[in-house]
Amino acid sequence: MPVSEGLIAGLIDLNRADDEGLAAQLTGQLRRLIASGRLGKGRALPSSRQLAGDLGVSRNTVTYAFEQLAAEGYLAASHGRRPVVIVDGAERIDAAGAAISRPRAPKPRLSPWASKLQQADWPMSYQAPLKPLRPGHGDAREFPNDIWGRCLRRSAVGAARRELGPVNRPRLREALAHYLATSRGVRAGADQILILPSAQAALTLIAAAVITPGDEVWVENPGYPGAAAAFRASGARVTGIGLDEQGMQRIAGQATPTLIFMTPSHQHPTGRLMSLARRTEFLRASRPGKTWIVEDDYDGEFHYDSRPVPALQGLDAHGRVFYVGTFSKAMTSDIRLGYLVAPPAMVSTLEIAQRHIGLIASSHIQEALAEFIADGHFLAHLRRVRRLYHARRDYLVAGLERHLGEVLTVEVPSGGIQLVARLKRGRTDQAAVKRLGEAGVVTRALSSLALGKPRDHGLLLGFAAWRESEISAAVRTMASCF
Template sequence: MDDLLSGLLDLSRQSREPLTRELANHLRSLIAGRRLRPGQRLPSSRTMARSLEVSRNTVTLAIEQLAAEGYLSVARGKRPAVAESLSLVTAKPVREAKSPSPKLKMSRLKMSSWARSLPHTNWPPVYPERPRAFQPGLADEREFPHEIWARCLRRTASHALRQRDRGPNEARLQQALLGHVTEHRGIRAKPEQVIVLPTAQSAIALIASVMIEAGDIAWIESPGYGGALAALRAANADVIGMPIDADGLKINGKRKKPRLIFVTPSHQYPSGGLMPIGRRLELLQFASRNGAVIVEDDYDGEFHYDGRPVAALAALQPDDATIYLGTFAKAMFADIRAGYLIVPERLAPTFALAQRHLGLLVAVALQVALADFISEGAYRSHVRKMTRLYRSRRDRLVAALTAETKLAVDVPAGGMQLLARCKPSIDDAALSRDLRKSGVVARPLSEMLYHRSRERGLFLGFAAWNHAEIEAGARVIGRQMR
């Protein structure tokens, strides 16, 4: 046995790996590969150390590690033995610890149909390089009052440590948010109806988990928000893309009746259109008649430039028909990782419980800091400042695109991005790829269509870019199109 082990074990003195770990890996591999069988005894630690020309302490530590893992059994006065209870009928030899290969095949592990579909979707768009014009959905972090925000975080950090036994939704933030949405969006609710979540995407996933059964019909706008499509499909909903017109989602009574309707009425995503009051009331009445819930995504409703904003759907019919979704990522900065829902009162306990079950929690310190930021007026002041700035940037981008290109621009009444339409004959996906190589991000409209359509265009964010960056980006688009 002594000679057998010395022949089987080959310790490298040049490896950076400690000898104890290397020896344990070798022995583990021999046992897993059935070169050493259950019940078979190993040499004593003294004999093994002498045979391998290592210290006895090295051998002892390796054996203790394998005994702790269940590979070996040790008893006082006896040599260590391979554990009798070890079942390795189907096991394969364990190789020495190395970095996992990126080509590791997982064919034996069956994934869900949803997981298998992920590589073939266009969501979410990934921009690994630094942000560049005209990446949509980004606020201008250069203009954010970082010092005021940092002061809120510092002040609330110690306070948050004393709130460990509180629920996941901080009461101070619930109250502050309600004050804000009541004043600016006309929504009236109770604090417990506010559910604070890490992101808008996690909020849609939570809604789908609570409200959708497999096979339920869900309507989304087409073109529309890819995140809603992804979350609803993950819940095994039957998602139908509903075409939009100048007033927003067109209600089609001939379609299968939906369980859920996802809309962006303040600034339609991606066209930027504002759903007028007539279409809003029509949508609410349709949902009420058919027992459907409306998810109102007010993702950038803070920024309105032309006239006064129309009241939120949740304000027009405050009953079980509407769930309001908001986020801080657009008004403040992308990495804040905080959004919220205002849910119907009778559903609030269920949503709060589901929130805990799914672990969709926001740090208490962040919630308290947000409450202070809103209550002290810093949030309102920042939104007011950025509304003026973003309006000027919208106008500059519209002017630059008009001068440099033949794109037909849908001028949004508010928001942070716009849609520039091109001829149906143009391959907007190929154009988007070419622009990316030239340093400009422009999402193709065709990737946001969920019904048959020949519409083509570019989705361009303007909020995060100053006038010089906007004009330079427009020139790139013009050159590329020419």
Template sequence: MDDLLPGMLDLARDGGDTLTRQLTDQLRDLIIRGRLAPGQRLPSSRQLAQSLDVSRNTVSFAIEQLAAEGYLSLSAGRRPMVAAGLSLDRRRISPQGNRAASARLSLSAWAGSLHRASWPPVHDGRPRPFQPGLADEREFPHDVWSRCLRRAARNAPLRRDRPINHPPLQEALLGHLVVHRGIKAKASQILILPTAQSGLTLAANVLLERGDHAWIESPGYGGANVALHAAGAVVSAMPLDAQGMAISSPRDAPRLIFVTPSHQYPTGRLMPIGRRLELLRFAETTGACIIEDDYDGEFHYEARPVAALQGLAASPRVFYLGTFSKATYADIRFGYLVVPEALIDVFEIAQRHMGMLTSITMQDALAEFIGAGAYLGHIRRMTRLYKGRRDRMLQALAAEAGDRLSIEVPAGGMQLLARCQTNDRQLSARLLEAGVVSRPLSNMLYHRTGEQGLFLGFAAWNEKEIDQAARILGRIVR
């Protein structure tokens, strides 16, 4: 072995790694592969250094490192020995072996179903018309936001008390929600979360036991469907009528109901006051909780915004979910959840346990952005702009697609639903090839129906972009 070992080692003098690192790694690899067997003695450090033409310190450091890791045994006056009793898998694992091993890994039923899920929709590359759910970041007051961020960053070392939900942001956001969305709450009831989807996941995990029944709208938001299923709920798809979710009296009462009453996702329908009160009474009667997703409730075009469901009654059963990404732009992805006062403590503990924490510096910047009036000013300006874009899109689609599409005109929001008579998944795929992004309605349906349509966003696109994309859509639809 004294003669053979140096020939098993190949140290690069001009390599990126030090000689000590190379020697350590190569000796370790020889032991793992079984070329140096347990109980086998190595040359002395002096002999090995001479054979490899390296310093004795280089060899000594490598041997001491491997001894510390348990690969070698050292004893005074004796040469290093490969540790006895090592039980190592000496098979060389090929990439094919790795793939085969991965295939044998046991996954949860939820994880195993992910490849079949139609949510979230993913489009590679830059955003393109008519991709839904996007604000126009070109119109965002980036200079104002940058100043808020810089001040927040400078103030960061001065903050000693760091609660996970920043009180200045809770206060600023509450002031906005009370006036403009009719929310009834205290600032401490607002949890600041990485995304609105994480708020949905948090609420589902806190409120649901595995096997509990939950309702979602159909067609509806795919993120709610996956969050409730992941929490172990038995999810029922509730069809819509002209007023939104059709409320029935099932044999198995729901533990949780997810709704989008301000602009139903994806139809854009506004749930009228009568249906809202009916839903609240149903929840009280059955003991159900309601998650109200007000994802783009800031934008109303035909009348004053309708107050949120959460503010209609002093109910401890309504959880109000919102996001900053729609009213600002996609990089400000913070979401927030208004929880009943009695549940603040348990929700904050669950928030910590699930790691749903956000940067205090970013929260501080948002607090200033809202408190200084920049947030409301931006919403008001974008409401005017988005209304014009909605109207332009309606005109362009009518001119290019004519009677091939039936459009539900939304009273607000950032996207619309255009129903069609052809296979919407095939149509959406053809549009994507031509550079136009849409979402097929059939991917958002959770009950059996023959409805077909395209979900199209207008908020992020200017008039020229809308006209160009409408011409492509019209040509393909025709």
């Protein structure tokens, strides 16, 4: 909608703390208002004196912005006159500053993959505001950045002498193979490990390599939306399988599909642990070469109440399991590193696909991480945050039970970084999430993780990333919202 003149200053939001200077901010914001059509062609802007007064900035700042936009062809500005907009939002400016009409762009014809991708898009956890009790993350403030910085520095110094050939760095593959074997019971040679920018990249790569459009894929319901999205985009028919106390239900008598995606260590989002019996059942039902299992062990490092249950991959003697992991939870979300342990028969296909798509993680970071793991810093960090997250889980559970026991039923997970609290008495979770968000507490609706019509309503709450003082303030705020 076009903007009346008196409101122009109200649309400008300058931040004095921003590294970008005030003049550059003002220029950018006016440019966007013109390009979007909100300041239409022929519109006179306030004088530099008036706008400077309205915004509380110096007149020079405004004069700079006007001159810059005049030089770019957006404004006609002459001395002593108010500048006038000379293009409209539908026009573009060419390199010489002249307005050129934007041709009416026809709707682009997308590939089946991109069309499906758009329907399958979902909000990732790091798109939510960084506020208690945002789920899906560990506490970046606890990460030993000084040690990590030293590893990065040494890796950078060594870069000049490094072979660029192996995209999956051998030292990191070795370190990871050893860690996964000893900590998670994964049975794989280092050469089966692909290092990727995320676990999500691993899911996309697997989908691209094994799904033929029309194939059936089972996922947990409720479950991790990123997995359903990756398989849907490849043309799979995705079926949500319900959960019971042992995790994903095995549907007796039903033929198994092309692929089964599961999070057996801590089911996402409920945190349930898949029993050994159930794991074995799924493995038995999956015929080698016909049904793949994708085991996403996104936060298997964090177990609190019992000894960790080894990965399902380690039980598989027939090469049916893709094992996927990430450093987003165990280190920090912005490290952007994940990995995929491929069944032997799939390694070379996946390596070609990895290079082809360019899903190659930076050698600098891979080498730094290899050192971080080999020198024991990774395990030391895990030991420390495991204790901390365990205490935070207990603290959140106790707070919820004390202050919100009437409205919520807490499901206490045996590990992980988040928990589900179910809403009692027929309440719907979307409205609760909205109300809590307005009060400053970030949660996720359990129903938003359902495939099809949601059966359960609840809140997904993160505990690992938040200090006890933050958890206690958030719980008090939550109590005032119900």
